[in-house]
Amino acid sequence: MPVVDGIALSLKAARDNPDMRILMMTGYSAERQRAYNLEELIHDVVLEPFTIDEIGKAVDAALAA
Numbered sequence: 751m752p753v754v755d756g757i758a759l760s761l762k763a764a765r766d767n768p769d770m771r772i773l774m775m776t777g778y779s780a781e782r783q784r785a786y787n788l789e790e791l792i793h794d795v796v797l798e799p800f801t802i803d804e805i806g807k808a809v810d811a812a813l814a815a
Contacts (some may be wrong), residue, residue: 757788771812775800806807 754762756774760766772791777798793812796805 760788760792771815773808773812775805 756776758771759772763770771793773796774792775795775796775798793815794808796808800808
């Protein structure tokens with residue numbers, strides 16, 4: 751994203767909507783590591799590339815939590 755990265759977007763979304771479950775998608779392993787430092791805000795990190803089945807399962811798990 752040209753203006754903010756996924757971490758910054760997740761922080762803003764969590765601040766504006768504290769009850770929202772956040773799934774972060776990334777193709778960069780460093781972003782996954784950074785996201786783990788935000789475990790209280792981000793429900794899970796889905797690594798790209800992913801299949802429709804994988805993202806569907808991640809969404810189902812986030813909604814069930």
